[in-house]
Amino acid sequence: MIFLKRTLPLVIAFVMGIVAISIYYIPHQAAVDLNELLSKWDRIIAAFAAFLGVYSLLYLHAGRLKRRQVGWGYSVFVYLGFVVMLTAAIYNNGAGPLVALRKGGAYDWLYTNVFVAADASMFAILSFFIASAAYRTFRARTTEATILLVAAVIVMLGRVPIGALLWESMPELQQWLMNVPNMAAKRGILLGVYLGAVATALRIIFGIERSYLGGDE
Amino acid sequence: MMHNPGSRTATFVFAGVFLALSIWQLAVENIALTVDGLGILTAAGLTLALFSFLYDDNPLFKIAEHLYVGVAAAYGLALVWFQVILADLVNPIFFSTATIRQLWVLIVPSVLGILLIMRIVPKFSWLSRISFSYVVGFGAGISIPAYIASQLLEQVHPTLAPALGWDGGDKFILIAAMVLIAVAYVVSRRGGGDLGMNGWFGPTLLSVVFLICYFQGVGAASLVLVGVVAVLFYFFFSVEHTGAVGAISRVGIWFLMIAFGASFGFTVMARISLLIGRMQFLLGDWLHLLKS
Numbered sequence: 001m002i003f004l005k006r007t008l009p010l011v012i013a014f015v016m017g018i019v020a021i022s023i024y025y026i027p028h029q030a031a032v033d034l035n036e037l038l039s040k041w042d043r044i045i046a047a048f049a050a051f052l053g054v055y056s057l058l059y060l061h062a063g064r065l066k067r068r069q070v071g072w073g074y075s076v077f078v079y080l081g082f083v084v085m086l087t088a089a090i091y092n093n094g095a096g097p098l099v100a101l102r103k104g105g106a107y108d109w110l111y112t113n114v115f116v117a118a119d120a121s122m123f124a125i126l127s128f129f130i131a132s133a134a135y136r137t138f139r140a141r142t143t144e145a146t147i148l149l150v151a152a153v154i155v156m157l158g159r160v161p162i163g164a165l166l167w168e169s170m171p172e173l174q175q176w177l178m179n180v181p182n183m184a185a186k187r188g189i190l191l192g193v194y195l196g197a198v199a200t201a202l203r204i205i206f207g208i209e210r211s212y213l214g215g216d217e
Numbered sequence: 218m219m220h221n222p223g224s225r226t227a228t229f230v231f232a233g234v235f236l237a238l239s240i241w242q243l244a245v246e247n248i249a250l251t252v253d254g255l256g257i258l259t260a261a262g263l264t265l266a267l268f269s270f271l272y273d274d275n276p277l278f279k280i281a282e283h284l285y286v287g288v289a290a291a292y293g294l295a296l297v298w299f300q301v302i303l304a305d306l307v308n309p310i311f312f313s314t315a316t317i318r319q320l321w322v323l324i325v326p327s328v329l330g331i332l333l334i335m336r337i338v339p340k341f342s343w344l345s346r347i348s349f350s351y352v353v354g355f356g357a358g359i360s361i362p363a364y365i366a367s368q369l370l371e372q373v374h375p376t377l378a379p380a381l382g383w384d385g386g387d388k389f390i391l392i393a394a395m396v397l398i399a400v401a402y403v404v405s406r407r408g409g410g411d412l413g414m415n416g417w418f419g420p421t422l423l424s425v426v427f428l429i430c431y432f433q434g435v436g437a438a439s440l441v442l443v444g445v446v447a448v449l450f451y452f453f454f455s456v457e458h459t460g461a462v463g464a465i466s467r468v469g470i471w472f473l474m475i476a477f478g479a480s481f482g483f484t485v486m487a488r489i490s491l492l493i494g495r496m497q498f499l500l501g502d503w504l505h506l507l508k509s
Contacts, residue, residue, distance in 0.1 A: 009346040013354030020358025040305060041326040042355050045348055047301035048330030054290050055337055074276075074283040081287025089295035098307070101299040109256055115292055117260035117498075118285035121267040124495045127488030128271055134481070144474045151478025152485075159486045177479055180437045181427065184444020185476030187372050188469070191445070192452050194368040201357035201364075212353045213346050 010207040017205030058082065085110050151177060223273035231269040231277055235262050238504060247505045261503040264495050375438075376445050444472040 023031040061075035090097045093105030138149050157163035158174025203209035239258050242248045248257055266281035309315055310323055333348035335341045450462060451469030458466045501507035
């Protein structure tokens with residue numbers, strides 16, 4: 001049982017990792033075809049994971065409803081939104097779930113008037129919280145904070161008409177700031193990040209990193 | 218549910234405003250009771266309910282938030298069904314003329330997918346490890362050459378090539394930066410300080426370099442090289458950040474501060490753009506106060 005529960009997953013991860021690395025460096029049509037096939041399998045399995053994610057969400061809210069937890073009434077709205085949207089998707093404008101998604105109908109209506117509207121509003125209110133956080137943290141107390149403040153102000157002003165009105169070169173200056181010093185720092189960070197990602201990937205392939213197997217490993 | 222007066226006020230004010238203005242729009246026939254009209258009212262109601270959080274946390278916001286979560290989950294599931302499961306699995310297996318030999322390759326991901334779903338059955342949840350190990354192992358393997366090629370080598374080449382003259386680029390700022398760091402070093406040694414980089418001298422020096430680069434339109438590639446090297450110095454903790462290493466890593470901090478400031482400004486403007494979009498919707502499509 002230990003073999004099935006622990007050794008087999010580690011062997012599969014090792015074999016798939018080595019195969020995935022190898023096919024990248026083999027300049028042959030067979031390697032390209034194998035890569036496409038394995039990527040397709042990966043996509044299909046990941047799609048099943050989406051079902052798992054939705055189950056997890058619904059299970060959480062079912063628990064709240066069952067236990068009459070504080071705020072349980074709001075969980076009803078999670079189910080309401082889910083069921084209505086899913087019904088619209090299954091109905092698929094009269095065509096059913098076994099043909100490609102059709103334009104128009106209840107699904108599009110819900111997407112435009114509920115999903116897009118709520119999504120944009122949810123992210124729009126973040127601008128107020130970011131501004132509030134900035135007010136508290138952006139005090140030019142140190143050299144570094146001053147540099148950060150000046151860069152942020154230039155970028156913000158350079159992206160709105162009032163910036164060009166104040167100084168006509170402001171849009172170009174903010175673009176230069178984004179393209180040169182900003183890119184230099186991002187590149188420095190990303191070099192470290194991707195070296196770390198490669199190291200982590202190697203740890204996974206060689207079975208040193210096992211957290212994906214679950215908490216008890 | 219309404220624990221404080223602010224929550225109660227927000228609920229009644231926003232609900233009242235929404236109802237009053239919606240009835241007014243229906244009365245003056247700016248909005249008709251059609252599918253499109255109801256769509257506008259729904260979107261306006263949700264927008265106001267979510268914006269009500271700016272006053273205080275309240276039931277209206279929570280209802281809109283939970284509704285959004287439910288709709289988003291179903292939307293994601295529908296996309297997965299139509300774009301992956303239906304297109305790559307159901308249609309080829311049940312609605313195509315493919316032979317058994319062509320179809321066997323779909324058996325493996327189907328079985329692995331079902332094993333993944335077994336996660337929800339406590340007794341058999343260990344079976345999902347097999348599917349996870351496939352996804353994680355393949356993902357790790359595919360990411361190594363991809364990261365090395367596209368994120369490491371492809372980043373290093375444009376950083377080094379123009380500044381070092383490989384692509385016929387300029388070396389102006391590379392030389393200028395070296396001279397300036399040497400000047401900073403000499404100035405600081407005379408003062409006996411910390412290479413002059415912690416006070417006013419360093420940032421002023423950097424500002425002068427930046428302004429020369431910007432106005433002369435030169436040295437962008439070399440400046441990127443200086444920035445990348447300085448940032449890497451800052452993240453290199455195996456040596457103590459004193460002396461010349463400390464000076465260079467401090468330049469790295471300034472570059473990082475510029476990047477964080479620029480990213481902050483960029484994010485704020487993106488959010489503001491969304492806010493403008495919602496305000497245009499409320500004032501235009503809902504209240505018809507904006508002239509098209």
